Amino acid sequence: MQTQRHDIPEQSFNAAAQAEADISRLRQLSVKLAVAELEIELFDAMEPLEAEWRMLERDNLSSLHQSYDWCTAWVTAFRRPLAILRGRCGADTAFILPVEIVSSHGMRIAKFIGADHSNINTGLVSDAFAEDSGSLDGHHLAIRLRTALAGKADLLLLQNIPLEWRSRRNMLAGLPMVQNQNHAYQLPLLDTFDKTLQQLNAKSRRKKFRVQSRRLEAIGGFDDTVPEASSEQHELLDTFFRLKSARFASLGLPDVFSDTQTKAFLHGLIDMRNGDNFGLQMRALRLKGDYEGRIAALSGISRKGDHVICQFGAIDEDLAADMSPGEFLFWQMISSLHGKGVALFDFGLGDQTYKRSWAPVETDHYDVVLPISGIGIVAGALHRAITRGKVFIKARPGLYKFAQNIRAKVG
Missing domain, CATH: 3.40.630.30 (Gcn5-related N-acetyltransferase (GNAT))
Incomplete structure (x- = not known):
């Protein structure tokens, strides 16, 4: 009886394995036939x-x-x-x-x-x-x-x-x-921002955010703005071109955004919208107080389905650079995307320290x-x-x- 009890599940397992193998062979055959007809x-x-x-x-x-x-x-x-x-x-x-x-x-x-x-x-x-x-x-x-x-x-x-x-x-x-x-580096967005931060060094990141907030408030405060008007979006993109050009020049690097075709392409993406999806959306960190209206950091993001990609970013090197305004803006963006059907925030290509600090997925x-x-x-x-x-x-x-x-x- 003991032998029989062992034999029955073994036969069942072998039959299931054989069936799975047969299905796998049929799938491979169907793909080969599809390629033959392709x-x-x-x-x-x-x-x-x-x-x-x-x-x-x-x-x-x-x-x-x-x-x-x-x-x-x-x-x-x-x-x-x-x-x-x-x-x-x-x-x-x-x-x-x-x-x-x-x-x-x-x-x-x-x-x-x-x-x-x-x-x-x-x-x-x-x-x-x-x-x-x-x-x-x-x-x-x-x-x-x-x-x-x-x-x-x-x-x-x-x-x-x-x-x-x-x-x-x-x-x-x-x-x-x-x-x-x-x-490329990605951050999965979980049910809440707190849960998302738990994938990272949450305690350290919250502490850094509080320090940045206090420093920005000390110089008059800030606004995290996403202009609805198309004209304002285009103006922010032009500001990005100016800030990025200065950054490339300081590093002795070629400006990959300098040609008129690339600028025209990116301006065209701003007007690309379909429901929650958009080709390019500009977001800015504007200062108040003595720096009223000045832009400390900019980012351009795209969205398709539940995937948001940061296409580029820039900061004003002469304005609050020691407060890491670019990273502060990431906090604002990522926290605001929760509850809006976004599952993945993508920092895009390129190995940079701030990406590794935010993104547990490579x-x-x-x-x-x-x-x-x-x-x-x-x-x-x-x-x-x-x-x-x-x-x-x-x-x-x-x-x-x-x-x-x-x-x-x-x-």
Whole structure:
């Protein structure tokens, strides 16, 4: 009898395991069949894809940076040639990769639209295709992408992709990749601000906030403002450009916001709104008293679904800098987002001390590096080498600081 009691659960377990294995094989087979049927088309304009594009972007896990309106704002400002990739399985749209062609040193590089100013890229994927894309054959997908882009680009370079985003594996994860030198930092927002702070050093952070508050009150107080009027939002963005330009100049770094196209793109995002979602919202810390109306710190945030991204920030170096007004503004922003359907506050790309102090989650990013032509093979190898060199340097604080000093001196 004892043997029988052991045998029955063992048989049941084996049957369940066999059934699970059979389901897994069927899923893999269905994905392979889907890839075999996969057709990738190339589009040089966004408009023919608008309806299905907007349908796919409803997915909460797709990046704001691949949304139709975000890409429209960029394309309107930069007017680069487009090479948008649509994958279809039969009559169903499987994915859309919003890609533009960037010319560099005689090479044609296919990149995500607006890649130079995006913090996370996921592409747009249908629910059905995303569910089983972990079993996707990367080799076959690469062949189809190369075929689609042949004659149009030399290199497919899709940057800043998390291999897994909020428990979903990216459909591009099986393609040739290199780890990006930059990581992103996130703070999950819990039921209350107090619970959110418990993920951090809550006691130390509250103490720091109280000290900052007292210092700001001592010089006359402050207002944390989010102007509703579009005109005021645009004015704050122009103030950001001025403050950031001064900061870059003091560090001897190039101003990545200086060109007219980038400014036009960001101004376009301010008017991008859809319910709770917005392309760009400016927030300011204004001082009172002797500094009445002066702006000590600025931030620009975006929202899609339950995900808020800090796109950039700046402080007035000549005004209350010793009070860390930028970090104080983060406290104000994050606390105010509770109870508004936000689950994740994203500090974006780049390793900085204030991000690590706020963000318990660190996300690795990767770049797809897929050569299309002979010159693309050379360009891809060069990108891999440079990126790995940057990863090596950034992993060594002393070496990284030395490299930053050299860069600042060279200007």
